[in-house]
Amino acid sequence: MVFFPIERMIQLLIFILPAYVANAAPVVFGTGASKMPIDFRIKFIDRKRLLGGGKTWPGFFVGILSGTIVAAITSQLMPFYPAMDMHISVGFMLSLGTMVGDTLGSFIKRRFDIKHGKPAFLLDQLAFLLVAIAFVLPWRPEFLDWAGFAFLLIATVVLHSCSNVLAHRLGLKKVPW
Numbered sequence: 001m002v003f004f005p006i007e008r009m010i011q012l013l014i015f016i017l018p019a020y021v022a023n024a025a026p027v028v029f030g031t032g033a034s035k036m037p038i039d040f041r042i043k044f045i046d047r048k049r050l051l052g053g054g055k056t057w058p059g060f061f062v063g064i065l066s067g068t069i070v071a072a073i074t075s076q077l078m079p080f081y082p083a084m085d086m087h088i089s090v091g092f093m094l095s096l097g098t099m100v101g102d103t104l105g106s107f108i109k110r111r112f113d114i115k116h117g118k119p120a121f122l123l124d125q126l127a128f129l130l131v132a133i134a135f136v137l138p139w140r141p142e143f144l145d146w147a148g149f150a151f152l153l154i155a156t157v158v159l160h161s162c163s164n165v166l167a168h169r170l171g172l173k174k175v176p177w
Ligand code: CTP
Pocket: 026, 027, 030, 031, 032, 033, 051, 052, 053, 054, 055, 056, 057, 058, 059, 060, 102, 105, 106, 109, 115, 116, 117, 118, 177
């Protein structure tokens, strides 16, 4: 990482923060106890749940709201940190993309017969990130080039794994993934 200055890493992490917060918020706020699954318990043609019990409407909206609030805060950093490139509407798109990607990830997991809550390495970590970034491509900041993208892929796998172990230790998640 000699060619990748630390300021650039921080810049990328602050940019993607709304997506991380949107992804974590349903766990932190414990929305899973809700009886409002996104798929309304509908089954797909393979007779398995469309999305499963881990994806709820309150979780979906809590994620979007939390991520957008974080973007409202980080966008205020610009006067102090001119390299920061965030606008609340971009943060909203990052958060929306995160929740859509997370839902899509569950759809794929169910098709492969992976029960909700069971791990799917890389899909769990990256589905939300890829869709979040896809949703903001038209407003992509200069620093989010291929190298920046590669950094975020690696950083997200590492941070996602660490944060889930932490959430497990804190009693927020039953499983450490
Ligand atoms: N959650 C929610 N609504 C969402 C996303 C997440 O209520 N739209 C809550 C659920 O309690 C879920 C928990 O956050 O169990 C953890 O999210 P995640 O790991 O994404 O879901 P899993 O339960 O692992 O389900 P899946 O296998 O479908 O990813």
